Amino acid sequence: MTPRARSIAWLSALLAVVGVVALLLGAVPLGPADLVHMVRWRAEGGPALLADSVLWSVRLPRVLAGATVGSALAVAGAALQGTTRNEMSDPFVLGIVPAAGLGAVGGIALSSPLQQSAAMLIGATLAGAVAAVGVRWVGNRVIDPQRFLLVGVALSWALVSLLGAVVLAWGSPRVPSFTFWVFGGLGGSTWPGVSLGVPVVVLGIVAVVSRSRVLDLLSLGEAEARHLGVSVDSAVPAILAVIGVIVGAAVALAGAVGFVGLAVPVAVRRLIGPSHRWLLPASALGGAILVVVLDTAARTMAAPVEIPLGLLTAVVGAPMLVIHLSTSMRP
Amino acid sequence: MTAFVRVESATRRTKDSTILSDVSLHAAKGEIVAIVGPNGAGKSTLLRIIAGDLHPTTGTAWIGDVEVPRASPRRLAEVRGVLGPAGIGPGRFSVRDVVAMGRYAGGGSADDGSIVEAAMASMDVRHLAGRRMESLSTGESQRVGLARVIAQQAPALLLDEPTSALDIGHQELVMAQLSSIATAGVAVVVVLHDLNLAAAHADRVVLLQGGEVFGVGSPWDVLVGDVLSHVYARPMGVIRHPGRGCPVVLAFD
Numbered sequence: 001m002t003p004r005a006r007s008i009a010w011l012s013a014l015l016a017v018v019g020v021v022a023l024l025l026g027a028v029p030l031g032p033a034d035l036v037h038m039v040r041w042r043a044e045g046g047p048a049l050l051a052d053s054v055l056w057s058v059r060l061p062r063v064l065a066g067a068t069v070g071s072a073l074a075v076a077g078a079a080l081q082g083t084t085r086n087e088m089s090d091p092f093v094l095g096i097v098p099a100a101g102l103g104a105v106g107g108i109a110l111s112s113p114l115q116q117s118a119a120m121l122i123g124a125t126l127a128g129a130v131a132a133v134g135v136r137w138v139g140n141r142v143i144d145p146q147r148f149l150l151v152g153v154a155l156s157w158a159l160v161s162l163l164g165a166v167v168l169a170w171g172s173p174r175v176p177s178f179t180f181w182v183f184g185g186l187g188g189s190t191w192p193g194v195s196l197g198v199p200v201v202v203l204g205i206v207a208v209v210s211r212s213r214v215l216d217l218l219s220l221g222e223a224e225a226r227h228l229g230v231s232v233d234s235a236v237p238a239i240l241a242v243i244g245v246i247v248g249a250a251v252a253l254a255g256a257v258g259f260v261g262l263a264v265p266v267a268v269r270r271l272i273g274p275s276h277r278w279l280l281p282a283s284a285l286g287g288a289i290l291v292v293v294l295d296t297a298a299r300t301m302a303a304p305v306e307i308p309l310g311l312l313t314a315v316v317g318a319p320m321l322v323i324h325l326s327t328s329m330r331p
Numbered sequence: 332m333t334a335f336v337r338v339e340s341a342t343r344r345t346k347d348s349t350i351l352s353d354v355s356l357h358a359a360k361g362e363i364v365a366i367v368g369p370n371g372a373g374k375s376t377l378l379r380i381i382a383g384d385l386h387p388t389t390g391t392a393w394i395g396d397v398e399v400p401r402a403s404p405r406r407l408a409e410v411r412g413v414l415g416p417a418g419i420g421p422g423r424f425s426v427r428d429v430v431a432m433g434r435y436a437g438g439g440s441a442d443d444g445s446i447v448e449a450a451m452a453s454m455d456v457r458h459l460a461g462r463r464m465e466s467l468s469t470g471e472s473q474r475v476g477l478a479r480v481i482a483q484q485a486p487a488l489l490l491d492e493p494t495s496a497l498d499i500g501h502q503e504l505v506m507a508q509l510s511s512i513a514t515a516g517v518a519v520v521v522v523l524h525d526l527n528l529a530a531a532h533a534d535r536v537v538l539l540q541g542g543e544v545f546g547v548g549s550p551w552d553v554l555v556g557d558v559l560s561h562v563y564a565r566p567m568g569v570i571r572h573p574g575r576g577c578p579v580v581l582a583f584d
Binding site (some may be wrong): 213216217219220223224226227228229230231232269273274275 | 415428433
């Protein structure tokens with residue numbers, strides 16, 4: 001097994017362990033036997049115990065949502081950093097997350113309460129895709145990478161403010177609170193939301209991974225990638241649109257969770273190198289592990305009060321980023 | 332010799348100026364054609380039109396039977412390799428990874444590995460194969476870029492200042508390698524600032540001034556003291572190289 005394949009195997013094993021531990025921790029303490037019982041209950045039917053319904057209806061969708069959101073944001077961050085040739089690119093910094101939030105709120109406004117999960121997903125993925133493609137449109141007009149990021153930050157906060165204004169002004173109980181749109185959270189994870197969001201994210205990640213070679217070539221710069229035969233003008237918007245869809249699905253599930261898209265690829269790149277064929281799957285696993293761990297902490301550390309997930313991702317992600325920037329040769 | 336690379340009356344205008352005016356150029360397989368001229372003469376613009384990076388306002392360019400402004404990036408990558416001006420390398424990728432990127436359009440065969448190794452050897456970067464790009468000097472990065480272009484194995488090479496960051500030893504190595512690549516049946520078009528490299532290694536020289544062709548021909552035909560003094564607005568003379576017999580350009584006060 002090559003070192004990179006070994007890293008992927010270790011991350012997969014770690015995710016499995018973290019997932020099981022996350023299922024067992026919480027207000028109702030559970031053991032491995034409860035997990036086995038739940039699996040048997042799902043397979044064979046019969047009356048449900050309290051542990052069965054806690055595991056099946058509350059924790060499993062939440063852990064799945066966490067893993068999905070983490071994978072989505074980390075893969076989106078890694079691919080954005082590749083397409084923009086900038087390690088500081090991230091779905092939140094570039095405004096894709098708040099745009100997807102606006103799309104989700106728009107979806108809620110246009111739908112009936114029964115279709116809320118689907119409406120949020122459709123609204124968020126559409127808005128995410130438009131915003132991600134728009135990032136390139138802005139980027140092509142602002143060549144300097146630092147100015148590009150500043151423009152992204154400015155647009156991002158403008159969209160957050162707009163989103164906040166809409167949420168506060170509308171004040172409908174159907175719309176998640178402003179905290180959800182700024183700091184995220186997985187407290188509302190349900191099977192309808194997860195069963196819609198997971199396939200979208202999985203298909204999106206597969207699509208982005210299939211473009212690994214193109215992402216590698218883009219790290220030379222768009223002009224060089226074009227010289228080597230990449231149809232940059234169609235390939236890059238297509239990749240960005242898929243990134244936007246993945247981010248939209250994550251926002252529909254968990255609101256705005258920051259720093260995962262920024263810190264995870266930066267850390268994973270150190271572990272496994274820059275080749276996207278390895279970086280993207282490893283980022284998916286790393287993001288899933290990080291969010292499942294932090295969400296478990298968010299719901300258990302101060303129970304019964306739940307800490308907004310984005311607070312913890314920022315507390316962990318920001319120092320990771322600072323350490324990386326202060327120890328790497330070149331941004 | 333039949334022309335493999337052809338520029339037909341290319342003109343490139345922007346809103347307020349004409350950068351290239353009715354320029355034609357041809358290069359056959361087996362030939363090194365050097366484009367020379369002072370700053371702002373239109374050398375890079377001409378090369379970028381041949382490469383397909385810029386579209387001419389009027390006129391066109393061909394590489395073999397591919398009309399450049401109408402071709403897809405994939406098709407162009409099959410017929411020409413391009414080295415742009417030296418830029419920042421892709422930080423964390425290894426030298427070998429970057430050279431292997433040259434195989435994107437034509438690659439996927441079992442020979443890719445040996446092609447990449449040979450390309451690295453030809454540009455004297457094989458000993459750097461495992462190093463990260465961010466750890467290289469500008470000159471080393473430039474040679475890695477050349478190795479990448481060579482690994483592409485296209486029948487035409489378009490190079491913009493491939494020796495700008497190189498020491499004199501590596502300048503000679505690169506030009507000698509380009510000569511042997513040309514001899515193997517590749518058309519090489521290279522923008523050079525160093526007139527003596529052009530004089531020593533080019534089969535033909537295209538001298539541009541103010542976006543127009545001022546002279547075309549063998550180095551002895553084009554690199555003439557009076558002509559160069561006029562084009563570069565500086566007294567220049569030409570002597571014979573004692574070993575190679577090619578022109579050597581000298582600047583005077």
